[in-house]
Amino acid sequence: MAPPSESAGRPVIEVRDLSVHFALDEGTLKAVDGLSFAIEQGQMFGLIGESGCGKTVTAQSLMRLVPTPGRIVQGQINFRAEKGDQIDLANVDGTGQEIRAIRGNEIAMIFQEPMSSLSPIHSIGNQLMEAVLLHVTRSKREAYKIALEMLDLVGIPNPVQRMEEYPHHFSGGMRQRVMIAMALSCRPRLLIADEPTTALDVTVQAQILDLIARAQSQFQMAVLYITHDLGIIAEICDQVAVMYLGKIVEQGSARNIFHHPLHPYTRRLLASTPRIGQHAERLQSIEGTVPIPIGLPRACGFCSRCPDRIEGTCDSSVPALVEIEEKHYVRCFLHDERAEVAS
């Protein structure tokens, strides 16, 4: 385990009021809508939400990989780079030199489907060495050594032989290990994990979660862990943010979120998750579906599905994200009457 450095406690990344919009024929889709959060060194930050809540677009915007016609329309993504200087990733050229020096190097990402993220026509060794040659060293021999070390670190047996093989020779779990090896090879300060175990079986998932946790404590990375699985969040994350319709609706420590949830959406999400040994005849479900964030009125995003809504309040203004208890933030009029200022 690495000793805590002097910079511990200061955020590696700080997102402020980020909005990402997609200009579609049907109107402007607000995928991410005024998002703020910060992740400290060595912290495992969980971002949880259902499909369409904007969690993946959030990850893409940190890497500046938002697909067209998506665009960062406001906000800051302050990333503290290796040398200690801060850089606002929201305002750099998305294809320029600056972001390319950071992407895949200081900020690395692992995805849900490792097969579509690996090239089928290049050997695992070559793909691993590519990033190392780009960011760490120019010597092929050294890059080979680093790649080999990484494969060994992520628990791939016979790494020398495996270096020569191609992705289709690997099982799903092994491919995800390769992706992790690739992500770790440049010693990133921030690792973004977007549903990395969703396509895997539960015993393989356990192996991968174990690997990510070990790698984190070894390299003291900040990790943004994105998932829809509450169980995973509870097991590995320190801080949790619950996302709904492009906004964080509740944020706090894992213990706060799971034992003392305040937002009606968080509560219902927890209640609709089956638990072993619960013996419930029926599960609580959330009525209706997530609306599509195009041309929605200025109202709480959850208000159409919320059984506790206050008529005349929840449907006419947007609640602000307020610190209700120490380090426990909630965006709901039931807990605080402050509304978000229209921008």
Added chain:
Amino acid sequence: MTAPPILKVEGLKKYFPVEKGFLRRVVGQVKAVDGVSLEIGAGETLGLVGESGSGKTTVGRCILRALDPTEGSIQFQIDDDVSVDMARINRRELRALRRYANMIFQDPYYSLDPRWTVLDIVGEPLKLAKLADGAELEERVARLMEVVGLEAKHLRRYPHAFSGGQRQRIGVARALATNPRLIIADEPVSALDVSTQAQILNLLSDLQGEFGLAYLFIAHDLSVVEHISDRVAVMYVGKLVEIAPKDQLFFFPKHPYTEALLSAVPTPDPDVEKKRIILPGEIANPADPPAGCYFHPRCQYAQARCREEEPALREVSPGQWASCHFADELALVGAPR
């Protein structure tokens, strides 16, 4: 189990030949399902769990004869006094039996034909079984729509106009159309979000209560299986390793693989301290399984006997069957309570 079983599968095997070269010589067999026996009672839900490649989907497909089994019998009680062996009937007889058992699929996007209206999709099994036509068909489909919680006026809409959860409801309505006794649900909620998943699970239990349906519920998510099942069977490389009433299986497992599976399920509670069993290696290759117990290379309790002798599935305690030589001696840990 209360009533006599409506489905009794015995010694079911499904081998896929491995062919090689221009002459397609058969060089081996993938034993996808290798001697599975199970029973489902009327109105009962049997959960079937296992990892990808364990053969659980193949079991479901063989029962409905979407695949022809290599060996074994599948006794299906289509009526109170008529029983047929699904494994032995021909294609023509099979068509007449389709109405008694049906399937719900995983992906509500790919399993519905985009060019068909809901009326076509849900009405097709009724038409094929010659149970309804014309205005009567429309009326029955409309009623089915209401049963599964959709609006009957959306009868002529196409699948793209519905959300994922609503599409899965259409799939459920189609499976229900001919009043079957058995529904095989293959991962019916794994493509859905948690809140939608809860809606579909509730719908499935409501329908079971209303129509006395029996389910074979195939899934990899153990929390979902525990919620919906009466009994649970665990598969590993084509074989059942354990089958038991759900509380016994989840809290007093008798097979080390069940124990490892349970320990790997993430618990949505940060205060639950538990020891995850990290299984070494990967699931065995069904074309070339290891000698002895298939699980022995990954089992932390394995002994010399496990490497040589294949354990039989035997009743360890009443209703609980496990295939482990040491099922009686091992003190295995179940799911946290």
